[in-house]
Amino acid sequence: MGHKTYFHIKQTGRNLRHNWPTQLMTVMTISLSVLIFSFFLLIYLNIVNAGNRLGDELRLIVYLNEEVAPEVKQMYENKIREFGKVERIEFISRAEAFARLGRQLDTEKDVLADLGPDFLPPSIEVYPRRSMRNLTSLKQFSDYLTTLPAAQKVQYGRSWVERFGYFIELLRVIVILSGVLLVMATVFMVSYTIRLTVVAKEEELAVLRLVGADNKFIQTPLLIEGVLQGVIGSACGILLLYLIFRWTTGHLSGPGFLNMLDFAFFPPKTTAIIAGTSVLLCAGGSLISIRKFMRI
Amino acid sequence: MIKSFSDDLPIVDIVKATKVYPPDIIAVQNVSLAVGKGELVFLTGMSGAGKTTLLKMVCCIEQPTKGVIEVAGHDLSRIRQTEIQKLRRQIGVVYQDFKILPKQTVYENIAIPMEVMYRSPKEIRKRVDQLLETLRITHKRNIQTAKLSRGEQQRVAIARAAANEPPLILADEPTGNLDSEVSGYVMELFKQLNNAGSTIIIATHDESIYRKSRHRKVELQHGLFSGHVGHRQLPLINA
Numbered sequence: 392m393g394h395k396t397y398f399h400i401k402q403t404g405r406n407l408r409h410n411w412p413t414q415l416m417t418v419m420t421i422s423l424s425v426l427i428f429s430f431f432l433l434i435y436l437n438i439v440n441a442g443n444r445l446g447d448e449l450r451l452i453v454y455l456n457e458e459v460a461p462e463v464k465q466m467y468e469n470k471i472r473e474f475g476k477v478e479r480i481e482f483i484s485r486a487e488a489f490a491r492l493g494r495q496l497d498t499e500k501d502v503l504a505d506l507g508p509d510f511l512p513p514s515i516e517v518y519p520r521r522s523m524r525n526l527t528s529l530k531q532f533s534d535y536l537t538t539l540p541a542a543q544k545v546q547y548g549r550s551w552v553e554r555f556g557y558f559i560e561l562l563r564v565i566v567i568l569s570g571v572l573l574v575m576a577t578v579f580m581v582s583y584t585i586r587l588t589v590v591a592k593e594e595e596l597a598v599l600r601l602v603g604a605d606n607k608f609i610q611t612p613l614l615i616e617g618v619l620q621g622v623i624g625s626a627c628g629i630l631l632l633y634l635i636f637r638w639t640t641g642h643l644s645g646p647g648f649l650n651m652l653d654f655a656f657f658p659p660k661t662t663a664i665i666a667g668t669s670v671l672l673c674a675g676g677s678l679i680s681i682r683k684f685m686r687i
Numbered sequence: 688m689i690k691s692f693s694d695d696l697p698i699v700d701i702v703k704a705t706k707v708y709p710p711d712i713i714a715v716q717n718v719s720l721a722v723g724k725g726e727l728v729f730l731t732g733m734s735g736a737g738k739t740t741l742l743k744m745v746c747c748i749e750q751p752t753k754g755v756i757e758v759a760g761h762d763l764s765r766i767r768q769t770e771i772q773k774l775r776r777q778i779g780v781v782y783q784d785f786k787i788l789p790k791q792t793v794y795e796n797i798a799i800p801m802e803v804m805y806r807s808p809k810e811i812r813k814r815v816d817q818l819l820e821t822l823r824i825t826h827k828r829n830i831q832t833a834k835l836s837r838g839e840q841q842r843v844a845i846a847r848a849a850a851n852e853p854p855l856i857l858a859d860e861p862t863g864n865l866d867s868e869v870s871g872y873v874m875e876l877f878k879q880l881n882n883a884g885s886t887i888i889i890a891t892h893d894e895s896i897y898r899k900s901r902h903r904k905v906e907l908q909h910g911l912f913s914g915h916v917g918h919r920q921l922p923l924i925n926a
């Protein structure tokens with residue numbers, strides 16, 4: 392019984408040796424599909440990540456006619472929290488707003504000297520929770536905040552949120568499409584090569600049947616063949632992406648878009664999931680051929 | 688081992704079997720034959736008499752048009768594919784057209800049935816080398832069978848059938864391409880296997896290998912057993 396694996400692997404070796412150009416083409420197709428899919432996935436995940444980090448800075452600013460007296464702050468807070476989920480609320484007085492601007496201007500502080508500390512309006516800064524960070528919720532929230540007493544106008548990075556939302560949506564579609572491509576290419580290519588193996592080995596398979604080989608003896612090597620294509624193909628694809636990633640981050644280092652994004656490679660778990668799924672797809676592809684082309 | 692490879696029942700029991708190939712070629716007609724465990728039977732008759740067809744029906748390559756064939760107690764018309772595979776592992780067949788793999792070596796071809804049984808590589812090596820020795824083809828061990836003479840290919844087919852020392856061996860014209868000396872080695876191998884317990888049916892028109900033999904001979908003529916048409920009694924186990 393212990394020799395089963397040995398014979399299955401030996402048989403697999405014979406099959407592989409026999410039509411290696413096709414095998415090579417299949418492995419290359421799988422690598423390419425894995426590369427394309429994981430490339431877009433990597434970009435998508437990083438952008439989403441960056442979006443979340445930038446989103447932490449996202450706030451609605453309610454400009455007020457007058458300073459909020461300390462005793463009504465609680466009333467404001469309650470009213471705001473009544474409407475939506477809020478991370479935190481900050482009250483900015485005229486003086487604080489002036490001080491902050493001063494800090495931002497730093498060396499050119501002198502320009503403020505003539506204006507006096509009262510020229511900026513007081514405001515309330517509302518940091519919405521993550522679940523509120525979409526255009527519709529923000530718009531509704533903003534409309535509501537306008538109705539607060541003493542509210543003059545409400546501002547938030549509307550166009551930015553809008554564009555970022557579309558961008559993420561587009562990326563999501565691309566990731567899904569390349570995922571579909573990955574599924575179709577791997578399953579098709581693997582089942583195609585296994586079919587070639589079956590056709591090319593028809594005579595041998597017939598002899599194996601005549602001497603009483605059971606299904607396992609005939610099918611297991613074909614399954615191993617598919618799984619092997621999946622393992623090698625996805626390993627190559629992911630390795631290639633990693634090399635591209637290293638090269639790009641190496642050459643585009645310094646202050647720039649990538650650094651702003653804090654671009655990172657997949658964590659090991661995601662890598663394992665991508666590879667594992669590809670291998671499963673390949674196994675599926677070979678099973679399709681085994682079922683279809685061998686009447687058992 | 689398989690159900691009822693027992694001493695008392697016939698290992699092969701053919702009852703009134705008829706085989707008609709389309710459109711209307713009657714290859715075997717109303718033939719009955721029972722072969723007991725441990726027997727060596729010569730199935731004789733001129734070419735075209737139906738010997739090959741009869742053996743093909745016993746190893747499930749052809750289905751009888753009429754009649755019943757039982758092997759080791761299994762009715763072959765009611766057996767499932769997995770059972771057929773199990774049964775075939777117990778039957779060594781020398782096909783008249785060899786059915787060996789031309790691109791694989793002599794050694795690989797002979798090893799196939801043992802690999803299918805998941806024998807240990809060591810055991811396989813030992814047995815194959817022993818068979819090569821017995822049939823005098825050790826020097827061709829690692830040569831592709833496509834490059835061998837017909838006689839050498841035939842010996843590969845015989846060695847493959849004998850590799851597992853199966854309980855039942857069916858040999859179709861096993862000496863058809865061999866000179867008398869090599870035929871002698873082959874018959875020696877069959878006798879060894881028979882003495883070790885294998886039941887053997889040899890289909891042949893080569894009178895030289897059975898003329899002086901003390902084993903049972905049954906003769907087919909135009910798909911019928913000569914003399915005793917369609918009768919079960921006469922070709923039964925001979926004591």
Ligand SMILES: Nc1ncnc2c1ncn2[C@@H]1O[C@H](COP(=O)(O)OP(=O)(O)O)[C@@H](O)[C@H]1O
Pocket residue numbers: 708709712713714732733734735736737738739740741
């Ligand atoms: N596959 C087949 N299709 C049609 N006729 C066949 C087929 N196989 C054998 N026959 C015919 O059946 C008869 C018996 O053939 P066969 O069993 O090969 O006899 P033998 O082995 O005794 O020479 C012959 O007339 C042969 O032409």
Ligand SMILES: [Mg+2]
Pocket residue numbers: 735738739740783859860
């Ligand atoms: Mg014949």
